[in-house]
Amino acid sequence: MFRTHTCGELRLDNVGEEVILTGWVQRLRDKGGMLWVDLRDRYGITQLTMEEGITPANLMEQARNLGREYVVKVVGRVVERYSKNDKIPTGAIEIHVSKIVVLNPAKLPPFLIEDETDGGDDLRMKYRYLDLRRTPVRRNLELRHRMMRETRAYLDARNFIEVETPYLIKSTPEGARDFVVPSRMNPGEFYALPQSPQTFKQLLMVSGFDKYFQIVKCFRDEDLRADRQPEFTQIDCEMSFVSQEDILNNFEGFIKHLFEKVKDIHINKLPRMTYADAMKYYGSDKPDIRFDMRFVELNPLVKNKGFKVFDDAELVVGICATGAASYTRKQVDELTDFVKRPQIGATGLVYARVNEDGSIKSSVDKFYTAEDLQAWAAAFHAKPGDLILVLAGGADKTRKALNELRLEMGTRLGLRDKNVFAPLWVVDFPLLEWDEEANRYHAMHHPFTSPKPEDIDLIDDRPGDIRANAYDMVINGVEVGGGSIRIHDRRLQEQMFRLLGFSKAEAEAQFGFLMSAFEYGAPPHGGIAFGFDRLCSLFGGSDSIRDYIAFPKNNSGRDVMIDAPSPISDVQLDELHINMKNLPHK
Amino acid sequence: MFRTHTCGELRLDNVGEEVILTGWVQRLRDKGGMLWVDLRDRYGITQLTMEEGITPANLMEQARNLGREYVVKVVGRVVERYSKNDKIPTGAIEIHVSKIVVLNPAKLPPFLIEDETDGGDDLRMKYRYLDLRRTPVRRNLELRHRMMRETRAYLDARNFIEVETPYLIKSTPEGARDFVVPSRMNPGEFYALPQSPQTFKQLLMVSGFDKYFQIVKCFRDEDLRADRQPEFTQIDCEMSFVSQEDILNNFEGFIKHLFEKVKDIHINKLPRMTYADAMKYYGSDKPDIRFDMRFVELNPLVKNKGFKVFDDAELVVGICATGAASYTRKQVDELTDFVKRPQIGATGLVYARVNEDGSIKSSVDKFYTAEDLQAWAAAFHAKPGDLILVLAGGADKTRKALNELRLEMGTRLGLRDKNVFAPLWVVDFPLLEWDEEANRYHAMHHPFTSPKPEDIDLIDDRPGDIRANAYDMVINGVEVGGGSIRIHDRRLQEQMFRLLGFSKAEAEAQFGFLMSAFEYGAPPHGGIAFGFDRLCSLFGGSDSIRDYIAFPKNNSGRDVMIDAPSPISDVQLDELHINMKNLPHK
16 A cells, blocks of 8 residues: 555644655654754655664664655654644654555756755756646645636536537638648648637537537647747637627626636626726726726827927826835936836836925926826826826837836835736727738737617728727736637628638639528527636746646747657658758757 | 526526517427417527417418527417427417517428438538537537536545646647647747646646646547547546545546436446556457456367367357357348458357356367357356357457457447446556557557556566556546546656657657656656547447537547638748648649
8 A cells, every 4th residue: 555644634633643655755864863854745855864773773774864855655644743843734743654665766856856956947848747846836736726627617617518619620821830740641632720619619609509519729829928938828718699798798698607616815896997098098808906006198288398309209108106106316317217118118207206295206307397298197196106107209118118117106105915806898899900010900819890870880981990899808017818709600700801812713712611501590609708818927926837737848949858750761751752942950 | 687597597487477588499380270389599498489370471471481490589378388398398378479580591401400400520620510400429429518517526625736738839749640830930940739747747746735636638640530539638636645546536526427417327436457457358458348258268178179260269258248158040141241350350259158058069069069069058047048159369359359250249238338437447557568560669558657556576577567647547447537647756757758768868858847846856647638529429328429529629630510621821831931732732
């Protein structure tokens, strides 16, 4: 028998019992004739104790030779501890060891297997199986498991049926780049790995499945960043015979359920914000509303006072940072440098500080009178002690930059607590966005998104103004989910493809099966998909989705542990009728 | 609002209520001034009723123009039915319609959307979204969903953690052929899609996860048969610090749980049979034990009586078919033809029928006396009315052929009822099997399977005789799951790779990460994987796993609905540095 208990299980109640434990040697202390070993498994840590004169000498000797991360089986008796350790659940007891069996020795690990480790990123990825032994990393995956379980519990209780859709599907030109899979049985042809099960879930609605979900891997062959992985997991949902309202309500319930069950946090009704308001007041379609600091537009107040920068600007817009009037010159300079960084791209920063006596000191005192500045303060509802920060320039670019500055100020002022969660719905997204480079419209969500019925008249003359029945769930500035009511009418779908620049033949070749399905009795339907990795990292309080993926890939799309991708054999290439061409020299 | 109730929900209690239903028009009957419409959704069927003189004429007209599979929304009042329909749960009521809104019309479907359809396989696959509307097909996916749910419920309650392992991994030469995915970011290199998460689940054990599971898609690029798909789903499980006994017990509990929760069937303790016995008594490593009809070997009884076929045979072995003595000459001839089919390959069939008076009539009376034949009957414990069927030849081939004959007789005699389930464990599989063609050993399970400690001494001299700690769960002649205790020691794993013909460099290149992991404190571990598609089809009483997959592929690996695989663009090929070569002309 390998064990009678786990290393997280024994309590005072077990005192006197003869037990068998197995686990990893976490630490060994040898002091004044006493020997302590911390034995670790997934469930916890239990202290083993040996003492010279009491423990047989050969057992002491054996224990002293144990190394970190040895796998051992231990027989012993549960004893009450003399000095208890309140930090661990087994801290009231220890094991007086009578036998040790080394199940597997271990080489010295390349980094410390402790909560705080000395291993760098690369090393921990190469030995990911050792990194996963560390409690914080293990807890991330345990959180992920609980979130999966609660997701299923919620949807299952509401009659959603989980249906597995295929992974070997068809490559489509719309959206991101596909990973493709050459077919041996159909030479010259390729499958694609799904970027999402979008068309399949819509077909399931046509089939009458009514409420579908799936927790499913999706794939995008895009250049990677910290929060992107070539393969990622989605909670994919679709419903028939629903309005947008039904979907928002259902998945508002879902996120509340998750917060309650996984984090014991009660969430109030989610506010809703239109895309237009989000852009106007936060400069972002995923506003972090843990703090207010809304944008205030100053154009009417600041123009024609001789300050050329503002006079020439399409938009002058600012935020009011509560309590930041005490910022030193150096701190303000830092903020100026921050907004001038190329990726943010503002040309400068104007500030106005509201002093304790109500007077205002600004960086543009030359152009604006005290009354002018008081009018600014009034527009911001600024109070003594507040710091007004203003940017100016082209409207879109300036809003984007001010969004970054707002988030930076939120962080500096401690308003972005990772333990506070502020979800909201952003609704009424535009249907299309104009792509300057390609000189055509793209679907903002995807080509299957339904325009708002009241906006359909705009389709010929002002398609860019059409709003969609599309919505995102945003939490703390992170888009965790998005969806839409779909088109279920063949003609409207054709019209949409035309708007997006598809020829009739292209649309038919790529999505003929879906448009055909719409002719055989397609119900009105809509859905949503959540980025599960992101949701986990948000719940866990991390910025990196990698921390919540068991075996992630690095920024070059490599798994450095197993060394993938890798060359394949000539036999494999021949079977697939593939030649490699123009390979870069290594 | 789309609906107040589903089409499966209304009962006598609802009589008098004003309701809104949505669904598909299943059928329309127009007779003697009465109009009945069966409205269908995922939840059931509700009868709508209209009557000339009572229902407004324009509504009657509108209803008469509804076609099959139109999607409609209906407003009406729940009324008790005059003649109840006991066959459906809503059969006590009907709806007196006051309003119909056509949400989407439908073209005439290419086949009948009824339990029994007139659509052929190809047509139903092309319009799979319509086939999925049929109740029996929908029920298959509902069964699958329930089985997934109960799988998770069982494992979750036992502290198993579901961990998602990567889909973009490394191609390995062992086992079946991989599907590969060219990497754009790493030109000339390929990922492979996993044939199973084997190495990853073992690494999770090295990480201390202790109890892991995953319901996961796996991929094999093999030529297809009815019960094989290029992508299939596995219930993948692994445990640490366990013996084979622990695993068998845990997953015996699992299958009992599934039968109980999903089918309301109580299963007794699973019998265990060694591989050697399974081959000896059933000629198969996956015996169907719903019926007995064990093999009886006749060599000592039949040799040297002048019958050359038996004298020359390595093995003479038979079965006794209870109650089949009444078989006519024609029926016996059919059996002879059956065993002579090339895929079975017997050269002939000897029979001996035990007459009601106890006398025995055989096809080899010329060579065997009445006493000889009585001795045969005794060996089979044959009774009057039984038919003894005997094959002879090379041992392996003859056992295989007799297995087929036994299954055929089981079917003919009605002993293979789809509603009866007889699971068992087959244990003690050989570690290796000899591959005549490649002139080397293959791993019978996989290269990570542990030999039985008591057989390890055979490794140099008689490796073919080593038994493994490997086991299969078999139900009704179908292998539904299999697994093993794994190697967790680097040196033994190296030895194993050597036995399988890997050079040291090859083993290191392919599985170095795993062997390296074994050096850092790998726990003893083992696991099992269930073929989920097969398990579903078995529970559902079907022979085809395709019936339990939402969007299956055909025998050429094609999804004929979306038309995948398909050619990709030159841009895509260029980005991947791929040229196609030697493509067959179409």
